[in-house]
Amino acid sequence: MKRLLSGNQALARGAWESGVRVAAGYPGTPSTEILETFAPMPGIYAEWCPNEKVALDVAIGASYAGARAMAVMKHVGLNVAADALFYAAITGVEAGLLIVVADDPGMHSSQGEQDTRRYGKFARVPVLEPSDSQECLEMVATALELSETFDTPVILRTTTRIAHSYGLVEVGPDRAPAADAERPTYRVDPTKYVMLPGNARRRHPIMEDNIRRVAEAANTLPCNRIEPGDRSVGIVTSGAAYQYAREVFPNASFCRLGLSYPAPTRLLAEFAAGVERLIIIEEGDPVLEEECRLQGLPCEGKSIFPLVGELSTETVYDAALRAGLVDEQPWRAPVARAPQARDLPALPPRPPVLCPGCPHRGVFATLRKLKVVVNGDIGCYTLGALPPLSALHSCGCMGASIGVAHGVALAGIQQHNVAVIGDSTFYHTGIAALLNVAYNQSRTVTIILDNSTTAMTGHQQHPGTGYTLQGRPTPPADLEGLVRVLGIQQVHVVDPYDLESVETTLKACLALDAPSVVIARRACALLPEARKQYRPLRVQADKCIACGTCRRLGCPALTKSDELYAKTGKPKTVIDPVLCTGCEICAQVCPVDAILFRNQLDDSGGQA
């Protein structure tokens, strides 16, 4: 029977069926569930690495040694791993090497929407693009076969929509356990694997020749297919865009490319010759369009369809209608365009916010109070940038905070500034930057938010947590020791729920003429251990003066009461007992002690 699987689940199943033995990655939406699904499967090894560069090196090593291997990351992870991608492209592989890269058109949870297909052409690495869950499963096998046949790593590019959509999948036979016991012999071949310039010079033309051979094979690859239809419009498409195009052009001719780099030149020419108007519909960059143009095939693509953002049936339809490619489809006239709905006032948004009880809140409330410039990083704590905290002032890519903060300090600004970085992010790419701060004796204060998890992507283990992806206990990294060994002498650990100690420690560090690190240590409030400690607090309404100080912490558990403060007519605060965890940060900022602390509550939530 068919199973309803997400693209990520199907990829994991495909990797298992296809004999992948070693998998490595770093979490990143929308790729994270691939390794989480793969890790418990029998006969395989899977690990989280500190970052994507390390993960790709690990997968490359396994492949060099003769085991089928997979590295998994989100699109920006490949920037971190790009150095490894390029050397693996030139050395080639022993056993199949698959690099799964998940793009995020529309930036549902990313800082940019770079198109990974560009890396394929840049590094001469074939790129496969599944259009649904079934193809996610099948293309793992295709990728590994291409990899071994043409001696190259292969990228499998998904997107958020493919990764997180579920479809029916016919799974293949279970993996044969016998093969897992075989131990490969490392085949020593320095001319292929030692990229000294002399060897690299010999390898480069081989790499170019290999990718030419892939391009030739692409013409007959089953995942590149022509679906004949009406000849007035011929559509070249790939990935999720194929699905939207199919809805909008039910009768057109299609050339659906499963291998989007290198392009199948003969197939495209043959298709173009048979249609009147050649239209390219692709999500992201005009990659297929440029290939068609290079071949001299007259076509239209990004002149009609959006370059920016995620495509959808409606964006494809709207653009196609404007370009006269389709007739009006009246059932698509959305209610959204009806006059009634247009008159509606803008609805209040419901953006992600720091959770009730989030330990990051204590640090940001203090940083806001101290009015320092905050050079931030990527994680849940990036939400500290949003009102009402508004206490994070730059965020670019993972690990950027410490280097940026050092640079800001070097510019000699009038204010104080600090770097703020999460624990997982620090292990990812913060260590080298902190070494630089120590080495060059920067005055930078680095705050490491140690919530003992990778919270943003759904609570993955990391080197500091004491467990691996497959649940093996392991010695947790000694964060204070690590920081000291890098050369930082001023190292302080604070509890972010204790606002006074956060403030005094930060003030002391800001006054120093030497680098310092403040570790704000408190487990994420969503972790099971933290949940056991929940104890909702209560506002004593008779004491509340409706000043709103507590609500400016941006805690979802603090809401406006129906009761007004008589003197000002402003709403008092109430605490939602379902949401409140009892972190007591609000109780500490209340100027009139109207919020009861845990030890002031009796069993019924009243005053003890």
Next chain:
Amino acid sequence: MTESDRPLYAPQNFLLAGVGGQGTLLAADIVALVGVALGHDVKKSEVHGMAQRGGSVTSHVRWAEKVYSPLSAPGEVDYLIAFERLEALRYANMLRPGGVALVNDYRIAPGSVTSGGDTYPSEADEASVYAANLRALHVPAQALAQALGQVRVNNVLMLGVLSVFLDAPESVWREVIASRVPARYVALNDRAFSAGRAEGLRLL
């Protein structure tokens, strides 16, 4: 515009909307699996992002002989199942003319209302949206679930309401629900589903 303008291959489209923590994704799972049990091609799509609680959560489910896009376009949704009133409003424009909004009669104020200057939409605002050729049914799912002893089953209760609008046999729903909730909550969820059906028949 009439029903018959739509192409025959048009899928049955569901959009489930709620606030993080309300069980929206589990409900979507169940709707998808009911479609599978009925022998349809099924796609379901959701965007997970951050681990935080309290954000807007949606999931699209489509049943048809062959489903292409995992997302319904605005104006294509047959049933909007909303677990919160503001979220219902936010996605009402996804409904096709004549589409049905099943709305849990429950409000969760977003942060910009509780600590900022925004106001929660009024019932008049709501009426102006739903007047646009839509059918909105408010279901006291929160209260009905509370009466069963567990507010959290309001999601399955809403599916009970939905079930009376569809052809699927009741037994299919009950089997799928039993397969998707922890064993010790099967009986409770089954009762929630029944309560929803009774409410649905009353509203129909």
